[in-house]
Amino acid sequence: MFLEQSITENAIDVSHTLSEEQQMNSYHFQVVRSGIRSVQADPNGRQDAGIVSTIKQIGQTIHLISCEMLRYSSADRSLHATTMAVLELLGKHSWSTKLVIVLAAVATSFGDFWLITQLYPTNPLASSIASMKGLRNKIEVSKSLEQKLKAFRYLVEKMVSVTKCMVEFEMLPVQYTTLDYDAMAAMKTQIHIASYWTYAHPVYVTATEKKINSGLAHLFEEVHLDNQKVLSTLFALKDDYPLWDYQSEEKVSMVVLRNKEVILFISTLTIKLEKLLLIIQQLQNHPQNGSEKPFVIVWVPIVFCIPWSNAEERAFKKMSNIIPWYSLYEPSKLSLSVTKFIQEMWHFQGDPIMVVLDSKGKVTSLNAMDMISIWGPKAYPFSVSREQELWEEQTWTIEFLLDDIDPLVSYWMQDGRIICLYGSNNIGWVQELTNQIKDITKAGILLELIYVGSNYDEDTRDILSTIIKEKLSSYLPQTMIRIFWLRLESILSSKLRLGNTDKSDFILREVKSLLSFESSKKGWLLISKGSSTEILKLYGNKVLELLSLFQVWGHKVRKWGFMGAIRKALDPPSVIDQCNYYSITPYTEDLNENIALCKKCKCPMEKNFMYQCKINT
Structure with missing residues (x-):
């Protein structure tokens, strides 16, 4: 598709020169300034009635399109149906104008969210609206913003790029657009396709994450013959060899995980070295009995932005050379919806977690980090019942x-x-x-x-x-x-x-x-x-x-x-002058190592040997 090709070929790093707030404030100012210029009729301040009427109609259309997009996230209808409804609302406007209006609708919806996040800490009305929208506290608001902002801005940048391309094409002089009829027909077809997907993508963003999360949740509830369907769906990277084998330094397929208990070591790219060393040490210092471990570990690095920056790519390469397990070969291609699923359903908040899947792909532990930190492989199969069993056996030494x-x-x-x-x-x-x-x-x-x-x-x-x-x-x-x-x-x-x-x-x-x-x-x-x-x-x-x-x-x-x-x-x-308390304890090998205390006066007790004939016992 034209849009996907444009995104792939024109991917750029998000600028680090300005902070997120500075960039967004600058963007809002430019939009408002542009709108003010569009309604100025002459130096004396008179306005053209036709311009005002047109702007009012466009404003209503923008509002309706915004509502249609939001309806898709809650209504049971297809992405195509919603996209066609948006196209119908756009009427007979030119293709470039349609795209500009859709961009305005997206900006309106996102601007509402952005305004709430900015005013939330100090404005009671914004706080109430945030609660109505499900953003219950400041932490939740900031996390939602942090995860979605970069990905959303990247999408909008590509939409703007496509729109500019169409505007420039429609503004070409007639002599350039009538020379080759076949080429013009092919170009208009591409324009129609690109426009369709430009309309569809913001609609998709508003609701797809929620639907994919639900689909993944159902997938983990189903019964499977092995773990291949679960893992392939979770890491659907369009690659037959999505894993990197640390030992062989080669790409491998999901088949190497079949019939294994899989521990997903999920973390950001900034892992505290000591935490990583603790896990590695526990797994090495307490080797599992047998020649082959019944479980494998796969590192799943998470970055809440699209695309990855060059710095993040370098950090991943560096860490992948340190971590002695399987890892995703191209984690930057991990779906944002999967990332959101991991955060919401598996409660990943940034600190490393170790999610355990049994050989059939069923989640048996949402975080085995503590068990492995304490007992290493002895904690296998890393279930809650195993954890309780280990504590019952453990003594304080x-x-x-x-x-x-x-x-x-x-x-x-x-x-x-x-x-x-x-x-x-x-x-x-x-x-x-x-x-x-x-x-x-x-x-x-x-x-x-x-x-x-x-x-x-x-x-x-x-x-x-x-x-x-x-x-x-x-x-x-x-x-x-x-x-x-x-x-x-x-x-x-x-x-x-x-x-x-x-x-x-x-x-x-x-x-x-x-x-x-x-x-x-x-x-x-x-x-x-x-x-x-x-x-x-x-x-x-x-x-x-x-x-x-x-x-x-x-x-x-x-x-x-x-x-x-x-x-x-x-x-x-002791206030006791003399204590004659005694206790008879059956002999054990470590008896001489322990010092018994008198239950009466709490003093250490002397050890004596007693021999008893067993003929009548």
Whole structure:
């Protein structure tokens, strides 16, 4: 088609010289100024009655055409029928005049929307109209504008280009238009076709997105033999090989996804590196059993504008060389309606999500990001029931917190060493803590002090620099620190999404506590031995006071162990002079690793062995 060819051949980058508001305000001013000139009759201010009457009639036609376009978005009739209704309203005007009127109708409808978005924050009437039109809040208005503005302006630019071409053709002198009858007939045919599609496209824009969204929603509700129909429809890019294989560096077809569980990694082109590294690390550090994974990941980059800019194309090429999964080969050709479906139905708002489709193309999870961030492939098949099952099995340990982020720390835990995790944005607190820990290690106690920072990157970077320079303690690298906190956020997000509460969920309480510590200038400390489920949590000056008294309670380490000695130092003196409570516990392999507390006086209990004859049992 002529219009499509014009769009393809004349695609241009949206200008970045002016802001969106500046450009639109300039455009509105030019239109109003042009309209004022058209009704000026002479220098004395007299107006021609015929001109005024004509303008009034055209204004009515513009209004009617605008109404027809809006009717299509709610009425059950075809695009062709609405387009023909528009043509009928245009009557016997020349083809170029018809196009100008249609452009005016489009500008009227869009101008109404633009005016609401500009006045919405401060004008009560605009706010009420926005609510009536379904734009319920400021955020929703701004998002609608951001997503639609560039695409709509691009379409209008092409419509204006076609219209100018027709106006210039109709203004050619007669001697140029009567030389070749066959060429003129062919050109008029092209004009009629181009005009038809120029009328049809704005009508289509007003309603097609809604209809395609509904069609895609029904598609995902249907039962399919495999995932090919769903994926081919979702990524209908008119290409038999729409995917890029990171490993082979070749284009591949959708067939490589058949009978696989497909995870769609949906993101913008500006992915936070740490989030990406967390997912990649979790998938690599926890390999799936078996030679072949039952699932594959496809990166789907989203940009809410048409066409992509050169900068966006470069950003995509750069990211596609980093992401170790399949990706769309030409995501810039992804339909705007599909983008809108992903946003509205799958709740994509800009932060990366991982939508899971089973082998038949059915959505089993709208976002498996948290599950993969916490457990990696172990979370397969990434369903809500699997997520609940994993939490039922999970215990609160330092091992779970660090999750193989640092291989050396994992070795220390397996070696049964005391692990102390700490964080602070106060370098004075850090220096005092590390000095006291060094005094304790000189007494022959094997413990490892590891700095894990906070979510405040700038403060953490400065503290970490000092720790490295002065060799104060062990530490996680900057990127690993960020991954550590992102994973904590995923744990919190998963727990809350499943409806857990502080009162009933111990892990949720502990994670919330850690995330609240991150903003503390005083610092915090977690102490645990190996993979024990017992974790002591201290913060602020209490940590420094306790460690400074090591000479007082340190002698108890030989009898009670380091954890038990600290606990005895923390607990108030017992009012019980003598306690004879005992408990018989069946033997297990890890029994010697755990320290049992007396249920009566809360003191550590001594271990004794009892032998029982099993002849009568």
